[in-house]
Amino acid sequence: MRLRLVDRGLPGRVLSMRARGLRLFVGTALAAALAACAQDAARPAVVDAYGTHVETADLGRTLHLFIWPDYLDRTLVREFEGAYGVSVSIDYYDTNEAMIAKLQAGGTGQYDLVVASDYAVEVLAGAQLLQPLDHAAIPNLKNLAARFREAPYDPGNVYSVTYQWGTSGLGVRADLAGDSTKLIPSWKLVFDPAASVGPFTMLNDPRETIGAALIYLGHSANTTDEGELAEAERLLMAQRGRLLTYSPFATSRDLLASGDAVVAHNYSGDVLMVADEVPAVRYLIPREGSIVWTDNLAIPKGAPDRRLAELFINFILDAQVGARLSGFTHYATPNDASLPLVSAELRADPAVYPDSAVMARLEFLRDVGEARAAYDRIWTRLRAGAGG
Incomplete structure (x- = not known):
């Protein structure tokens, strides 16, 4: 079915594709500019939080995350967005195989951060689809329990940090x-x-x-x-x-x-x-x-904003954040600093x-x-x- 697009300013006149494209471009560009201005106005210049000191001018505007459904509390997302003046865009998958296939098909440049299970980390690293982590940029890595620092699929957390287990x-x-x-x-x-x-x-x-x-x-x-x-x-x-x-x-x-x-x-x-x-x-x-x-946070090779991804990893490794995440997912935390803050009922289960x-x-x-x-x-x- 063909749709007839009519210019409301010129009754009965069908818009050319070029004119319609120009109007859409101008409207989209204006909306984007206004949104950017609003975000800049709300964005702090410097953030001291979760053990990091960050100048936000060095950050992108959006973290692109690829994760299982129902696996991240939206209140934590909003907290991260508010702290750093950014937004988080989330895509979902339902099997590791689907996630791996998408990254192998060229999807590495679409995401700053992926959540991958243990063997999937091995597959992705072996295919050179992940980039090594900068441990110095993730100070809360010290909170990770020793058993997850030498996991058999990624000894030394070269490519990944445990999210939940x-x-x-x-x-x-x-x-x-x-x-x-x-x-x-x-x-x-x-x-x-x-x-x-x-x-x-x-x-x-x-x-x-x-x-x-x-x-x-x-x-x-x-x-x-x-x-x-x-x-x-x-x-x-x-x-x-x-x-x-x-x-x-x-x-x-x-x-x-x-x-x-x-x-x-x-x-x-x-x-x-x-x-x-x-x-x-x-x-x-x-x-x-x-x-x-285990499910693990990892940064794909070609990620648009590595620094923002590292900040999110560090955020998840915060003691309070890790405990809240575990309470939401009902899974065990890999975070030694979070464990005392997890509910006694969950710890005893x-x-x-x-x-x-x-x-x-x-x-x-x-x-x-x-x-x-x-x-x-x-x-x-x-x-x-x-x-x-």
Whole structure:
């Protein structure tokens, strides 16, 4: 359908594309200029906050962030914007693979900062899509717990700083599961038909879901062995007919909250968000083992405003900010200075901070190198004709 654009000043006259383009350009330029003037008027010349001394003339106007949904409290965003006289523009992704693909396709120049999970940091750094951090520009890095300064995927925080950490496991509706004695902390709830307690979902995430099958079978979630991967694929293919859906974590939350799913493979904090609203929800870390993960702040190569990105990393590492972030996400903080400020209830919850015996059964996902193609092929075959 063709639209007829009419100049209100000259009744009945159709605007030429050139005239319309000029008018749009002038209007847009004027609006941008007015916005810039307003921002400059509100922008302090110097900011002493969060352990930094910053001359704002050296900063850009907008921080461009690429992150998981529901993972950053908007009040913290507004606080950062107000402190430095900038704005924050946020784009979202729902899997690490989608984020990696976008950056590999040339998206590094679109973002100042990305949030990437542990193995994704390895992939991006290996592909030379991240730039090394300037630790001197991030004074609050001293607050990061020692265990996260020498993480196996990025020893010494060369490219990344831990944002949050948690585990993957099973959310269950104890009120809908029938025989409560069957609610065992085991992957059997989703892989053994005899142990099923009701409809269940698995994460729409190849490494998490294939990893769960591998762990249940007694293998590493990072295996590159073709035979072990084939065994995991057979298990997941057998599961597929009983599966409600492969779902993103947010959809998994909704299905668990509504009771459409009695068991939901999901991340610890997302299950605990549902438990806040539905007290019958429990979070189980399977006894066979599971995934411990981190999400990390990293600066893409070609980022438009590296300095602004470093300021945001430093802001997140502030003790008060880190505690508030953890309270919002229901995930564990990697920040030693924040931990005493986190609510006692959250600190005491073994679903958030597992004990050493449970931690010993957990493993990080790692970059599997050339075997990534095998994982991708398995995932493609699993998703063909599957729900979700």
